[in-house]
Amino acid sequence: MKQLLLLGGGHAHAFVLRSLVGAPIEGTRVTLVTPHRHHLYSGMLPGLVAGHYALGECVIDLAQLAARAGAAVVYDRVASVDPLRRMARLERGGEIEYDVASLNLGSLPNFAAVPGAAEHALAAKPFEPFVAAWERLRARGRSQTLRIAVAGGGAAGVELAMAMTRSLIAGGRAGEIELYADRPAFPPGLGRRVARALASAAVAIHPSTAVDAVEPGPVVVARGERRSFDALVWVTGAAPQPWLAETGLTLDPAGFVLVDQHLRSISHPQVFAAGDTATLLGAALPKSGVYAVRQGAVLARNLRRAAEERPLESYSPQRVSLALISCGARYAIASWGPFAAEGEWAWRWKDRIDRRWITAFLP
Template identity: 40%
Template structure:
């Protein structure tokens, strides 16, 4: 009996699933992917693209091509709702798409809804296509008038905000010495999840690069030309990027799926919804019950294979295989100058060798999606 398997989102886990599906196609299974973009960004190389070290093509996966090689259908649209009773996905621009089983890998976006004015005037780091469009436009205005003084603000002092600041600084200095990057962090310290050495080293590096740190400053309003903090501090700005804690889209909570306290889909060790067994989820949008981990690309990459295996096993009526994410993982932060910082617990190391090692791993990862089968 035929079944419709629907993949929502073109994240890393789904890209790996599609690549593996090419060699393990199942008869009478109609595989479909819905994504709001044809080109899926690879998070591991995106900061390097911002710094000008990689081209757009080198950092993006061609989802339309990947689905074609997997003998699957590609729908370019945005999912805006999930009807669990009728088993269908609601889309922005087309009629609902039915499914027998569904998998979600739609990532996350920075929490911006708590400050209404930020939604209007700040640029979230995700969705990536919107972020890149604004970044390219800003680069073009700088190149057109490199001597004009400008303030670029980044809100969020976690790993994402710090890495973005360093890579933007490297790219902008090629065109202008008149831009000041300001990094705002609500807490008194940057990178609260990292070890002491990494926190101190990166704080020193940011300041050495001329990036202004605003620690203990909570931004509570964003205007077209300035931001305002709870303390009353004001800064005139030309552009504001928002890189705060990750959040899930509201329609996930409204669907009736069991979620965690932050709105992400709660899944079991098989990457299967704890409330609806026909729903799978991976990457940032999923939280594994009893094994919560940071929202990091490394986990999305590692979940690709077990997601593929368990989706096929559930179709074939075979027992599912448990996946247990590692407790500790190596975090690599690129500094935009072909060097990187490695963080493991309380230990850290900064070297160009780390970047070259990371570059080789990233290029190997991307190469698997350009092969023809």
């Protein structure tokens, strides 16, 4: 019996599991390693924080999906992979052998060597502890004004800042939310729409302002000023799992697994990777769920083909992708290449896409 090991229950592996429902790979045992039973879908995280969704509406039940796919589940974290011994080591000490392994472990917050950030900031990722910490913050000292800083002016940072404002308004809480953005993250037209949306959500922006250090409190040090907040939410890009550096897999300069057009490690053909964990050779794709989702379908077919020793399919990334930025209230900005538009209709569109994605994994 061959062993196919799915390491991490991200978007792409959810697809792989779904492809196995009613269509198992003959002669192959499939095992998923995941720390949690549920995968929280990032596209709906701002809506969860804003209060538009309940937690149960934003998760994929990996245990149920794996059961339908005929896959075993091991609840643990991968601590390392040894591609020479074809073995994955788990955090609690066990090891699992594989014939083919696939990595879809996402990414970690990128503290970018900012002193004190890892210790005193609240990382948006992993999502589960972030959501729990946000609920605790909202419940704290209800008569006080809650002062929150957000580091990171990309789509995730602006969406979360506006979602938190919305959540405070809905809970009848007074709050002040400030956003630190070290550089413009959007093309000018889209950037103007985002700036207007932030202003109407009463999020104060510090443009071209990098957080230089974080002190206990937390106190944000930026441009020589020290400002105190109730929390600093860290949403500044993606960092790889540090243990990847010791695996011998060929990595990109940032430390993500370099894969070829088949989503296969360029150094170890028995290892596949997709989503944030992987970097496609020759293509500078953003670390975004959109790509993890698209790669999932190709990965599913290629893992089957690899197990059956058939030729692999190629993945070619879309040149332009649709971005839908939710603005706290039921309002969103849509962008597609150079085009952008906004309105309540864009939020309803995003809501439909997200709900369709998540319900596709239900029985």
